[in-house]
Amino acid sequence: MEENLVIVESPAKAKTISNFLGKGFKVQSSFGHIRDLSKDNFGIDIENNYSPEYIIPDDKKKVVADLRASAKKASTIWLASDEDREGEAIAWHLCEVLKLNPDNTRRIVFHEITKNAIQEAIENPRDINQNLVNAQQARRVLDRLVGFELSPLLWKKVKPALSAGRVQSVAVRLIVERENEIDNFQSTSFFRVVAQFEFQDKNGKNHKFQAELPAKLKDQAAAEEFLESCRGAGYNVLDVTRKPAKKSPSPPFTTSTLQQEASRKLGFSVAQTMSVAQRLYESGKITYMRTDSVNLSKSALAGARDVIEGEYGAAYSKTRNFSTKTKGAQEAHEAIRPSYLQQKSIEGKRQEQRLYELIWKRTIASQMSEAELERTTARIGISTRPDHLVATGEVLRFEGFLKVYMESSDEESNEQPRGLLPPMKEKDTLQLLQMEASERFSQFPIRYTEASLVKKLEELGIGRPSTYAPTISTILNRGYTVKEDRSGSERNYQVLTLAGDQVTSERKSEILGKEKAKLFPTDIGGLVNDFLVNYFGNVLDYNFTANIEKEFDKIADGKMEWTQMIKRFYPGFHDQVVQTTQNSKKPTGERILGKDPESGRQVSVKVGKFGPMVQIGEAGEEEKPRFAGLLKNQSIKTITLEEALSLFKLPLKIGQFENSDVAIGVGKFGPYARHANKFYSLGKTDDPFSITLERAIELINNKREQDKNKIIRKFDENPGLQILNGRWGPYISLDKENFRIPKSKKPEELGYEDCLQIIEKAREAKKKKT
């Protein structure tokens, strides 16, 4: 009965702290929350003042049992979960579940994992803040009520297994509305005038540079008139002004900004960033990766200063404290930074090295001095016109943090890097090389990437660092949105050129709307969003979360009873659900395309139980309607009658191979080629209507080759038993049941008996579990 038990949320943290505390302290992890609402009847007794019913999920039973055993043996229990709403609730659930005695239970918090911080925390314990716990319960109950009432409504009205929630539904709304903005965008064109000049300095050296007309010209006639009027003109410098400017580094990484920069600079998906960061955290290379704080510990600040002064000199060092501007930030952790700042790079997988270096650079740069620039502006007069052209140059006087790191941007920039202007002064004359007026277009709104959607959600205060990546997965998995590349289409534009005293005109073309890994709404995403916005505009409101957060704060401050808050929301919301269930029509997005020339029956498209489909004929007619699903890249919004009708041509025989028919069809898993009763998926770029027999045979042969490599070993004793190569490495397959191979064994050396042993063991382990 002498040990102290410290409970934290993460095992990696437990390990680190354990080293600081030494003997007499046992440190264990709760692995996050240990209890959640039951799934029966919402897990909330609505009749009984919204009393929550908590259960311990199966995968937490062992954790709880271990903690219970340790708690029994401990003289004092220290609850050291994070100092935020969720962390406080975890501490409270631990008290409840482990039946901890308040006399020997202490609540402690620390913001950085150093020996001093932890000792200080232990010297200043406090009680559990029940108000903060209640704010968490209100948050949890509200999310459950919203999610579990809206989702079943969608099952009834749209399609089974859909979902809606306070966070995911707003994420979908952002994507759908952005797409609408793009659809409705009217691109306007204008002309931009850029001139190339040559200047000869007093040593006779020639310098080339460019200058631009500040005003844009409204159409081709204006551009032509402008260039014509410049024919034979002289150009001289009206004045030159110099202005100093400064650039400051960005704050160190939070989860959201790390996801954005890893996406822009390394091309990582949000989930990929988190999984690589998790490995870095677990191996002790970086601090915790789920954080909304830009704060660095004192020791990190000192460490950064040492590194910068040693590596670049004292002039490059500037200690900065950043403050969070994010809505609803809870700041239970530090910013994401290297654990040891003197370590510029690490050993490990390529991805880990790249992400680590990004984190190192960002952290170090945040503690460096400003970059100092000098911007030069020269105004250039045109002898035949009152207008003037402007040339700008930028010189870096002092690199500062730019020596290490520069943040990227989501916007496509057409600004060219500006260099130094030649040493011109007032009244100098310039030689015009050529002047170009080129047609430009107003910029379409930009589609979201995973990371820029996270940025937007964070700005709105919706979601938390631990949920950004899972939220993206959810809206992709539900089929509300797809992440895609688009090749774009050609657009023509006009360029007028004044050179050698002649104005010429030329038509050029460029690619418009090329997209890489952008989020597009699907038909179902659009349909569900319109339905929810129409009937539940209050919950789908971009400010809904921000407003209820204010109420959670009141609860946390003890100024409001948490059940009061739910009482104010739920009855009205529930009534909305009941009303909508009874009174709303099924939203189908139906569009009538025309008549089927063969039968004369109506052809329409809509979203059905299995997704978007075409229908020939109507229900209730003598002959039943015929149905066909849309292809993945087709939409009920844009599909034509002709495209819709051709879907009924499938499955389509395209020829013979090895004396059997080859037919192209579309199934549950997309387009396929069928041959001798076997299915072969078509590639992403294969069009089911125009695919050739040659290509189909190629696919068949590829698949056969793959299957050949799939088999590592076969056994004569039992043809149902094989060692196969799968997506996640080698595995044992017995009559369609699969088993993992222990890491200690080499799959190609396993014999028949070995396999049976592994299977036996796996089956026993499974039995124990249940």
Added chain:
DNA sequence: CAGTGAGCGAGCTTCCGCTTGACTT
């Protein structure tokens, strides 16, 4: 795994936030 859908209809799906393995073929 590979067309399903028009309504007699079983029973299933679902939320957000904390956290990692276990697990997928």
